[in-house]
Amino acid sequence: MGGVVVVGGGPAGRALARECAALGLRTTLVDRDPGRPWRATYAAWADELPAGAPVSVVASRARVVGTREHRLARAYAVLDNERLRELPDGVEVVAGRVVARTASGVRLADGRVVSGRVVRATGAVGGRAAQTAVGVVVPAAAARPFVGPDEALIMDWRRPPARTTEDPTFLYAIPLGADRVLLEETSLARRPGLPLPELRLRLRARLAAHGVAVPDGDEERVHIPLDVPPAAGAFGAAAGFVHPATGYSVATSLRRAPGVARALAEGRPVGRSVPERVVHGLRLRGLTALLAMRPDEVPQFFDNFFLLAENDQRAYLGDHGDLRGTTRAMLRLFGVSRWPMRARMVFPVQTAKFVGTPG
Template sequence: MSVDVVVVGGGPAGRALARACAERGVGTALVDPNPERRFRATYAAWADELPEGAPVAVSVSRSRVVTTEEHAVARGYAVLDNERLWRLPASVDVVAGRVVGRSASSVRLADGRVLSGRVVDASGAVGGSGAAQTAVGVVVPAGAARPFVDADEAVIMDWRKPPVATTADPTFLYAIPVSATHVLLEETSLARRPGLPLAELRLRLHGRLAAHGVAVPEDEERVRIPLDGRPRDWAFGAASGLIHPATGYSVAAALRRAPVVAAALAEGRPVVRPVAERVVHAMWSRGLASLLAMRPDEVPEFFHQFFLLPDDHQRAYLGGHGDLRGTLAAMLHLFRDASWAMRARMAFPVRTAKSAGTPG
């Protein structure tokens, strides 16, 4: 088969790019080992980071963070519609197969088929040193979730300690509505090398639920996001380094960038990340190193300081992929306001406390 563009990987980023290419009239094939598999993860983002027309399932007008104190965040939050994220135009050729070889202009599948076209790797993050975000979540009726989150609200982080834990690793509760009637409650380890085991996260989540008399559903959501994967050539999405290494977010950035990359492919231009984006990513990676170096008790205090920053600094650091000036200003402001001990962690993140000194 010969097409203009071959997208390898059928996740949210790969499908967003295939969709954007098709909308420009670019002949597109999408290759995935199991292209009929629906998305089971919950994808969400700050509402103001999503492009116009993004497939939003439910949104809230206000957000909250609990660190050593409670912070109201003046930003809406949105959960994406997985069915619309998954759906592709009929003009996209969907190919079920496992890629075993690739170049810039073709891919070879395990069954011997060869697809020719400009190849874009959207198969996800790989490599790195093992730093990961992990989480275990359950969906409960909105009424049962009221001890954790109010109506028309998202709790982005609640760092209050769970009633049960076997390690000192800091984790937070993430509580967001996924429909008009149900809420996702997820125990999350923001960053650890290696990722905090799911069994520990499950224990903590169940402890939080039990403390409020909330029954534990049978189904659960399990999350593992590599945070320091190596960006690859001819890539898009997590494979190109779009995962924010200090937060794990990437889908909103992929949805914003897909039309830009599709335009470059349609015009025969190279698909490269701007220099400013690469520099910002390096700065974020420095932020990840600082998080990994902090003692467990320092992490909530760090986020307390972060959410005291002006709104524009918060937005720049959390999602400004190409905003070098804003990201630098946010980091300098945070460093200036931090304690001397916290400054030392930021300036000299030489030892990963959560992996070197924490069991589990």
């Protein structure tokens, strides 16, 4: 069998490298700094993860707050970063920066050449719209005003007590185990992304209103490009796996890694199917509509979405190749929306969250 060079050592790149090595492919993982710590928290709906995914914590129930509360009958899982990082002995890890692709591999900045079929897994870079967030970890007891035991708060769109713009943001609260909870102020989508200082101000205001002290130490900072064109021959976020309406991509990468590894082993092209490309285009259309909504319309939009049947919610949030399910969910969401919001969906003009706001 031939060799594979995976460029990028994040969750997607490592997942693909593991699967390639399991098939007996000579596998090299190239990363600028393979030992750097992962500060991001990766999570997903538990039923979207493949069997054997490295789960750290599972909350058996989830909740969303728009202008009303929605209780969801889906478990939510937080992934174990240390196990996500693990690689078998069959993967050679090379620290270096790729400066060029060659006919047979890649050339690094120090002149070394690594041979094999190249797959880029370096993440999404660029784009105009982004999801941004700032979070802190607090003891579970301190998080009780926001989230209960064995629960994940996916979105709480109630306005924070302090803010300097009208851009909508929500609180995201998930258990991390060991009596810890991540509380994160999140801007779901904005063009450009909402600046981190604004998110930090809002998060601190939310916590202060409930007497929760902001802990000393590291904060989690998130910036996820949402509308980057997929790169040919790529994998993970670089290949368009980021869901434009949620920012999620890791669960898809974990599910897709075995199939992509088999394609590489068999010498087949690595890329998205026609249904996947169409679904991604529809979801980008949904992102455009979301960006066009007035700030006060966004919580109502998610009220409408989470009133849909659970199979419609799953179709839109999950499988990137489910064209029929995605189309059905979008049509039903249009059907339950009021006419002003329908107009935003059909004729998404320049976003109100872009005009006249700093950042």
